[in-house]
Amino acid sequence: MKKTASDWVLRAAPTEGIERIEAWFGGKAYGMHRHDTYAIGRTLAGVQSFNYRRGLRHSVPGQTMVLHPDELHDGQAGTGDGFRYRMLYVDPALIQAILGGRALPFVEGGVTTDLRVSRATEALLQRTEKAQQPFEPLEQHDALTELALALAQAAGAPTVSDSGDYTSAARAHAYLRANCDRIITLDELERVTGRDRFGLSRDFRKFYGTSPYRYLTMRRLDLARRLMLTGAPLADIAAHAGFADQSHMTRQFTRAFGIPPARWRTIASGVASR
Template structure:
């Protein structure tokens, strides 16, 4: 087990610039990290030190070094230290659409319990869970994502592609939401753009992308909001530009999605970045 440096026990979070739909973080939390929340991506990672505990699908799970965490899209979960020494971990967040490019309409893989010791997933996540300071080439990332999608399907025992469900129309819906995420979007406009009724479209969207069309749209707005926050844009302006009704609307969705309020997320992230700059300067 990797020891936790007692000199760096304050909460911190490092975040790599997202590359083609994949976000990577490394973080340390002393006690409680996140309240219950859910997001529309897979969260896949490793605990590097300590015990990482979380409530997930009606039970409490503990992640230890040497295991792989795989949290399915749209499943509520939280995060806290399982012992008094805190925990350190790395995580990647992958949009289900990227895995569907490999799986071609198969049901999304589900790993029971959220933690596994299967060596196939450990090997398949190696490249994607490198140190945050080491950049990922898009070609390397794409290859690693394909390997990970196949490993997830194998470990989960994912069935062959469904004979029912219109994957092509669901893809059109996703592309429409991507293009319109900064504007007001109604169910009627989505139906017209895709040529499907809302109920069957919502059902198939959940099958192929693991979440509802509305939650997918909200996540794209939150992605835009975080990018603006990191550029120093005021929160009220961020909310308006990202497509939210107002700042409180954005804050509510941000906290439900990431388990942490926007101001605290930015404060922890900026503190970790400042510490990293000082370390590099001293070196």
């Protein structure tokens, strides 16, 4: 999909209710149009300008664009240097299912510096290129839940108290621990717990202080650390602990503990041998 010799658009493999793109445009990108989805993204370089709700908006690196469904907008470079961006298109039904009947969040102005929205958006925009490892079902659901909650907070939506279903959350907790070394689907978790995925995600956060995918990842990392102390190759450990590959394990390990696996093993083995 090219506009000029230099403009380009990359599209990630779509998943249910979500599309992702990364693009660069040197000037005019799009005329006035609208989506029936949320359009949420980050400008990576340059100035991204667009008309939205009777005003001209500008997005620069460090900000997040949040365009509400069915709102007219266009897109063009704000300077002669062009702009590069990543955008996420989310079916509002997914956001609604997570929020459980609350009004869809509306973020005024179309551009925000809200840190929680930024982090949630960044998590879902990590993998734009088709060749990159796709999201696990729980991983994407976790990131989408965080995005919905972040949007609601940024929009000033009132918090709704919910007593939650502890029994279902406890079943999920035990099941994730017992099966951390493989991919677990959302349908599978619903069958095990008897709770729908959106309610279960809210309950798990309420009773265990973290998301189901985050809990699953940490149990995988616990297993990986135990295996590292045996001296097994890191690639074999990654496969055995349920990670897609060694680089996937390294990213998650470094994010969780602040140092890469090889460095951790060197330090831990040295301490253990004293």
